[in-house]
Amino acid sequence: MDEKLTALTDQLHRYGVDHDAGKPDRLDRLRNLEPDSAALLALIVRATRTQHLLELGTSNGYSTLWLADAVRANGGRMVSVELDPDRSAEAAANLDRAGLRSVVELRIQDAADALSESADGEWGMIFLDAERPAYRSYWPDLVRVLEPGGLLAVDNVLSHADQVADFRALVTADARVSEALAPTGAGVLLIVRDPVC
Ligand SMILES: C[S@@+](CC[C@H](N)C(=O)[O-])C[C@H]1O[C@@H](n2cnc3c(N)ncnc32)[C@H](O)[C@@H]1O
Numbered sequence: 001m002d003e004k005l006t007a008l009t010d011q012l013h014r015y016g017v018d019h020d021a022g023k024p025d026r027l028d029r030l031r032n033l034e035p036d037s038a039a040l041l042a043l044i045v046r047a048t049r050t051q052h053l054l055e056l057g058t059s060n061g062y063s064t065l066w067l068a069d070a071v072r073a074n075g076g077r078m079v080s081v082e083l084d085p086d087r088s089a090e091a092a093a094n095l096d097r098a099g100l101r102s103v104v105e106l107r108i109q110d111a112a113d114a115l116s117e118s119a120d121g122e123w124g125m126i127f128l129d130a131e132r133p134a135y136r137s138y139w140p141d142l143v144r145v146l147e148p149g150g151l152l153a154v155d156n157v158l159s160h161a162d163q164v165a166d167f168r169a170l171v172t173a174d175a176r177v178s179e180a181l182a183p184t185g186a187g188v189l190l191i192v193r194d195p196v197c
Pocket residue numbers: 030031032033056057058059060061062063064081082083084087109110111112129130131134
């Protein structure tokens with residue numbers, strides 16, 4: 001990440017923290033990913049040379065900037081979906097400022113629809129950061145649309161462990177995947193679809 005983008009992501013991080021501090025209703029918050037988790041995911045994108053990435057939950061595009069910068073380094077592209085059109089518009093403006101707008105297709109779409117409309121094995125990596133109670137219902141499509149050897153990252157598995165307990169039980173019981181928990185930020189669960197399954 002170059003200096004200009006580092007300055008922008010630092011600025012956005014501070015903005016998100018300040019913004020959220022004044023919002024008692026969690027749905028009004030931006031709920032940006034923690035910087036150490038963003039750096040970890042961007043590193044994974046580079047290490048795995050991911051070229052097709054799906055983000056579920058754009059908010060104002062903080063994590064999107066990190067991921068898009070890494071995907072661009074691989075010569076790839078990403079799609080990021082968000083239900084709230086105002087948030088998606090903010091993300092578009094932030095991507096413009098970062099010079100990353102052409103790397104990302106922003107969709108105002110339900111995560112469930114983005115998954116059901118994806119082809120089998122379409123995505124090398126998926127970042128899941130939306131509404132946790134729905135994750136369990138996404139599981140069949142998440143595995144189907146990940147390419148063999150592809151990686152799914154899920155945020156907030158430590159900060160909201162109770163809300164993802166049923167999802168985590170599904171993952172652990174599924175022989176088609178392997179998992180590891182990275183205790184950075186709010187806790188990022190890393191799940192790899194086995195290369196042969
Ligand atoms: C935790 S925030 C995402 C934060 C973002 N990844 C970042 O780091 O800046 C969750 C976002 O998901 C959106 N969202 C919630 N349910 C969704 C759904 N079913 N489909 C798409 N987006 C959804 C919310 O509007 C919210 O902006």
